[in-house]
Amino acid sequence: MPTLPQRSTELEMPGTLEMSPAGLYCPAGGFHIDPWRAVPRAVITHAHADHARSGCGQYLCLSTGKRVLRERVGGSARIDTLRRGEQVRVGDVDLKLVPSGHILGAAQVCVTHRGVRWVVTGDYKLEADPTCDPFEPVETDVLVTESTFGLPIYRWGDPQDTADAINAWWRDSREAGRTCVLFAYALGKAQRLASMLDPSIGPIYAHGAVMKMVRAYRDSGVRLPPIDQLAPATRRAGGGRAMVIAPPSAAGSRWLKTFGETQVAMASGWMTIRGVRRRRGFDRGFILSDHADFPGLVQAVEASRARRVYVTHGSTASFARFLCERGIEASELSTRFHGEEGSDESDVDQPAADSDSPALPDEQADEEAVEETS
């Protein structure tokens, strides 16, 4: 049996990156990466709430992500940008941002200090996505990777097949005179989904939270089909033929009830698991994620040629152990990042199946499996 790496709170090679109370910190450069508290200088991988907090003195992000980050951190915040691959000197380190393919403007942070390179992936996916720049592999010495979907059950199909399934569902619901409601994270997933819809089927509407980010995407030059925000009066009027994109928090809300007859679906990597689909009570679950699937994670780690890997949010223990058994020195790194929205009511990390000594019994029948009377 290989020995498991110990959970690490302090990274090796002091001076490059370390864990501080506010999150990952680079002392040699004097900046934090995706801090979870307000700090003087923050390098931001992407604008999701668990990675981009408001109140920092100064932000640095990829140029394509400036407009959406502005939406998140407010109009008065100072946001500096780097072009894709552009290298700058910050303190004693060289810093560059490389697209991670997660959402518009999402980047991997590359920090080189005394000839040793570190890459913090943030969230990433390897699949094609017309609403953002594709993931670029970077060779590195040390890799800090996410592992939201770090179990081998997560293997995404071709996104075009998912697009076809969603459009087919929309057509069927239109025949039945029911409005489609598609739940997706308001930033990123919602816009990616919109780009996959066939606008010839019917009108596309979006919840206010989604619409705000649709405008930010359009301002950044991303082409999206016509989408309208729904005024209360038009909710039933658009009914029967429309597709509505809304954040998952709108599920079960009064707002949703104003549409009359609906069919609701969720688009998420978690929809892989039948039990999760059923528990959430959606009519349909489409498997679509902005995170890498298991083969994608393995591919990205191997392509990085990193000799040391830290695994942050998701199935951290399993994925780290799996990498160790493949001869890659890997361990868990505790962070407050969440992974993909939609695993459950709150936006917490999907509970990882992180049993250390798995020995599962067969599914047992209830001891008293005699009929209940009457």
Add this chain to the structure above:
Amino acid sequence: MRRFARLFHDLDATTRTAEKVRALVVYFSEAPAEDAAVALAMLSGKRQRRGVTTTLLRAWAAEAAGIPDWLLEESYAAVGDLAETIALVLPDAAVDAPSRGLAEMIAATIEPLAAADPAEKQRIVTATWQQLHRDERVVWHKLITGGFRVGVARTLVARALAEIAGVEPATMAHRLMGLSAITAEDYQKLLDADAAVDDPTRPYPFFLASPVDEAVASLGDVADWSAEWKWDGMRAQLIRRGDVRVLWTRGEELASDAFPELIAAAERLPEGCVLDGEVLAYDECELLGFAALSRRAGRRRVTAKVLREIPCVFVAYDLLEADGQDLREEPLHVRRARLAALGLPAFKETADRTEPTAPLDGVEEAPAPRLFFSPRVSADSWEALAEARATSRERGVEGLMLKRCESPYRVGRPRGDWWKWKVDPLEIDAVLLYAQAGHGRRASLHTDYTLGVWDGDLLVPAAKAYSGLTDAEIAEIDRIIRQTTRERHGPVRVVEPTLVFQLAFDGIAASKRHKSGIALRFPRIARWRREKQPAEAGRLEDLRALLPPSQQAERP
């Protein structure tokens, strides 16, 4: 196979009954008769042969997927369904193989599997994986491991087939009763609009009661209702038609072999007679309780010793057929009057124990009566009935049944005519000790709880409980469990004792199998007592005090 996998998927994907029925209608209209017959047997919950053990299947799947065994197990813990886990981790089929029919698939893969040696089994399994899509694999894995179940009520299957055949759903439900092996010809006969019900062993679909959810006074005039004790046993139908004497459980299992004394007693019933009632463990003086009955019910064969130790009786509360005539459309009071006319003795839950007298030489001892009539609990007001119900626990019954005197014998669980008015549950506060992730809808959430009570200054496990919490509470408790895990034993987490729940249960019995010496009946979580500390939870002696007096004596 693809069509059947589609059906499985569609049934699973929706909670709307209309859509489930539509999916069934689509399947049964399109599927060839030989496939439809097999599908129908599976949807009816018929047990299948197991072709391969899950242990072997796991090992081969990990090998084919190129992952270590432990990672497959962790994946299983996240998915909560082994068939699905394996389907998800396997590489996709290399070629777009043509889909084979369900019946052909079973003949070609599942039946040979059962007979094959391990090497041949592995060859069949890995070759079949190459021919199946992900959704098909889920279903196929369930079939070869004998674990196929699908969430569709029998009444919905009956509705769908009734729609195809152009008959009433109740007629179809009756035709479907007690079918075991279904051939393509049987299936076609089912769909024949004019087919007669000719199988003399066939039971009628059961009429099920719903729990009373409002004040009983809202049911109207008490005189319109017939009340009986709600016996704590096993619902069953006893049939005597010609030479045929059979006992069917509510789950449509043929239970004749488990209860030979009831089958023998049925000989005295008049020809063409079907009784609906309850099987109870009863030793001529006293009810022996549900735990005793379950020792009898599960068995294919019963030994003379078990027969002697746990004698059973059948208490009839309805007459569905007399003189070969279906009485289900007659009102309850007419059926009950005809039942009474059969002359069965009225059942009493306790009787005075008489000293056995030595039989006179040459005189055979009369056998103890086995078949009884469930008497009406008469009361002239709802208040009087409520008083009667309050005596339920000491009588060893679950409460009262309320049946509208004018009601026909319906199919399934339509609300309005039959109600179960159970006695309020017993309760105790208990502390969460162990937690395990659930299956199905609750995959990867910790929802299976083991709760303990105080025995001296130790917490001892008293019950396992699952239901009764909201999804939001489950999610919150899941987080606390993860944060307070002290040890892990495979999928089981031992947690710091911090969470207190109010545990409701319907009864209690002494048990040698449990460390606490007690077993609770239908334990479930009534609510989360956020305000309580573990030290304030209940004690084992509180539970023991609830044991029936005869069982308290058994304790040292």
